[in-house]
Amino acid sequence: MHVTARQHCLEQLAAHWMSSELRKGDPVNAWLWYVTRATGIVATVLMLASLAWGFLFSARETGTRLRPAWWLDLHKGLGGLALVFTVVHLVTAFADSDLGVSLATMLVPGAADTTTAAFTWGVIAFYGLAVAIFTSWPKMLFRRRTWRMVHLLSVPATALACVHAYQIGSDAHSAAFRILMPVAVGCAVYPLGVRVVGLALSKSQRTPSNN
Amino acid sequence: MRRALNGGMNTESQSVLPPPNPVPSTEIAQDMQARLARLSARRVAPDQPAATGRTTPAMNPRRKRHAAKRSRAAAVMMSVATAAGLSAYFQHADSAAASSSPNTLTGVATASGTGASTATPASTSASSSTATTAGAVTSSNSTGATATTATTAASTLADGTYTGATDTNKWGPVQVQITVVGGKITQVAAVQTPTSDNKSVSINARATPTLASEVLSAQSASIDTVSGATYTSDSYKVSLQSAIDLARATAVQAGATA
Numbered sequence: 051m052h053v054t055a056r057q058h059c060l061e062q063l064a065a066h067w068m069s070s071e072l073r074k075g076d077p078v079n080a081w082l083w084y085v086t087r088a089t090g091i092v093a094t095v096l097m098l099a100s101l102a103w104g105f106l107f108s109a110r111e112t113g114t115r116l117r118p119a120w121w122l123d124l125h126k127g128l129g130g131l132a133l134v135f136t137v138v139h140l141v142t143a144f145a146d147s148d149l150g151v152s153l154a155t156m157l158v159p160g161a162a163d164t165t166t167a168a169f170t171w172g173v174i175a176f177y178g179l180a181v182a183i184f185t186s187w188p189k190m191l192f193r194r195r196t197w198r199m200v201h202l203l204s205v206p207a208t209a210l211a212c213v214h215a216y217q218i219g220s221d222a223h224s225a226a227f228r229i230l231m232p233v234a235v236g237c238a239v240y241p242l243g244v245r246v247v248g249l250a251l252s253k254s255q256r257t258p259s260n261n
Numbered sequence: 262m263r264r265a266l267n268g269g270m271n272t273e274s275q276s277v278l279p280p281p282n283p284v285p286s287t288e289i290a291q292d293m294q295a296r297l298a299r300l301s302a303r304r305v306a307p308d309q310p311a312a313t314g315r316t317t318p319a320m321n322p323r324r325k326r327h328a329a330k331r332s333r334a335a336a337v338m339m340s341v342a343t344a345a346g347l348s349a350y351f352q353h354a355d356s357a358a359a360s361s362s363p364n365t366l367t368g369v370a371t372a373s374g375t376g377a378s379t380a381t382p383a384s385t386s387a388s389s390s391t392a393t394t395a396g397a398v399t400s401s402n403s404t405g406a407t408a409t410t411a412t413t414a415a416s417t418l419a420d421g422t423y424t425g426a427t428d429t430n431k432w433g434p435v436q437v438q439i440t441v442v443g444g445k446i447t448q449v450a451a452v453q454t455p456t457s458d459n460k461s462v463s464i465n466a467r468a469t470p471t472l473a474s475e476v477l478s479a480q481s482a483s484i485d486t487v488s489g490a491t492y493t494s495d496s497y498k499v500s501l502q503s504a505i506d507l508a509r510a511t512a513v514q515a516g517a518t519a
Contacts, residue, residue: 079489080355081348083460088347092340119328127333131340148489149460150467164466165459218459 082146087220089139094215094231096132097179097208098238103128104204105241109248129183129204136176168217171210178207208238355431417444419511424452425504428496432461435496439476439504444512446480449473449501454493464490472497481505 107121143151154161155169162169182204189197212235221227327333418441427436433455440448451469455461468490475484482502486494 081352084348084351084355085344087351088344091347092344095343096336096340117328120332121329123327123329124332124336127327127329127336131333131336135340135344149463150489151463164463220458220460223457 079146079148082142083149086139086142086146086149089135089142090215090219091221091227093132093135093139094208094211095234096128096135097204097211098234100125100128100132101204101208102238102241105238105245109241109245126186129179129186133179133183136179140176165218168214171217172214175207175211175214178203178210182207205242417512418446418505418508419515420444421508421511423504423507423511425500425502425507427453428499430455430492430496432492433457435493435500437497437500437504439501439508441508446476446505449476451497461493465493468493469497476501 103121103125107118107125140156143149144153144156152161155163157173159170159173160166182201185192185197185200192200212231215231216222219227420441420443422438422440424438425436427434429435434453435451435455436453438450438452439446450473451465454465454469468487471487472484472494476482482498482505484494484498
C-alpha cells in the first residue's frame, strides 16, 4: 500500500517533469542561456569599471597617484576579469544549442546571419579588449607612445560592448538595465572627462613656456 | 707605474713617444670611488630611493607582486556572485512567466482569395498540446449558409490565402499564413513570431524555415518539432492547424454551395 502510494507519487512527478521540462527544451540549454546573459552583463560592467580605474589612475587630478601600485594592479585585475567573463559569455553562448551561434559568428565580424551589426560590435569589442590586455604584459617591448595608443583601444571596445549589450541583450529593455547601464557608463565617462580636460589644461599651460 | 716608466726613459725617447696620458688626480679618483660605492650600495639595498627619487621596481625584491591582492579577490568574488545571482534571477523570472502565462489561442483565422470565410476557433486553452482547433470551424459566405465540419471531415483545401489564429506562448505570439493553390499548400509564412527576446528572434529565424519546409512536404500540421524551438513549434502547429481547418471548411462550403 505504502509502496504503491510512493510509486504513484513518483509517476506523477515523472509525468509532471516530462510535461513541463523535457517537452519544453533542454534545461541545460536554459541554464547556459541564463549564464550567457549574466556573464555578458557582468563583463560589460567590469569593462566599464576597469576603464574608470585606468583613467582615475592616469589622471593626476584625481590624486590617485598616492598609491599607484594599488590602482594599477586593480585596473589590471578588473580588465583581466572582464576578459575572463567575456570568454565565459562566448563559451556558454556557443554551447547553448538552442541559440545556434556558430564559431564564425562569434569570431568573425559580420558573419552573423541575424542581427549582424550587434554581433559585429560584440566581436570587435572582444578583440579590442583582448589586444588591450595582452599588450599590457609585454609592455616593455613597445614604445611608450605606441603602447598607449594600442591600450586606448579599450575605450572604443568598451563603447562597442555597451552598444552590443543594448542592441542584442535580452535584458536591454528591462527597467533595471535602462537605469543601471547609464549610471555605469557615467561612472566611466567621468574620469575620462577629467583625464581629457586635465590633458588639455596641461597642454595649454605648456604651450606658452615652449614658445 | 706609468710615471716610473716615464721617469726611467731618456730625453730622445721622450720626444718620439706621444705625450703620456694625464695622471688622474687624487680628487677625481676619490670621486670615482664614491660613485662606485653608491652604485654598490644601490645593488645591495635596491629599495632605497636613488638620487632621482625614483625606486627601481624591477630590482626590488620586497615589492608586492599584486599590490591590490585583496581588492582583486573581492572583485572576483563580487563578479562571480553577481553572475550567479543574475542567473538564478533569470531562471526564477522565466519560471514565473511560464506559470503565469499559459498558451492561449486568440484571434480569428481569416481567408482571402477564393472564398470569403471566417473561422472562429478563438478558443483559449491551457496548453499548446490541447490548443488545437478542435472546436468547430464556422464558415459563412454570401449565401448565408453555415457549414460546420470537423478537422478531418474534408481532405481537400480550397484555394486562397489563409491566416491562422494567433497562438501566444510564454515568449510571445505566433501566427501562420498559408497559401493554397490547386488544393495544395504552396507557401507558408510566419506572420508573427516572438520578438521580445533576442534569443527568440534568433531561434525563430532558424526554426521557421524548417517548419515551413516540413509543412510543404507533409501538407498538414503533423510536423516534427524543431529541436530547441519547442514553444515556437507548438504554437506554429496550432496556428497552422487553424489555417488548414479554415481552408478545408471553405472547400466544404464551396462544395455545399455548388
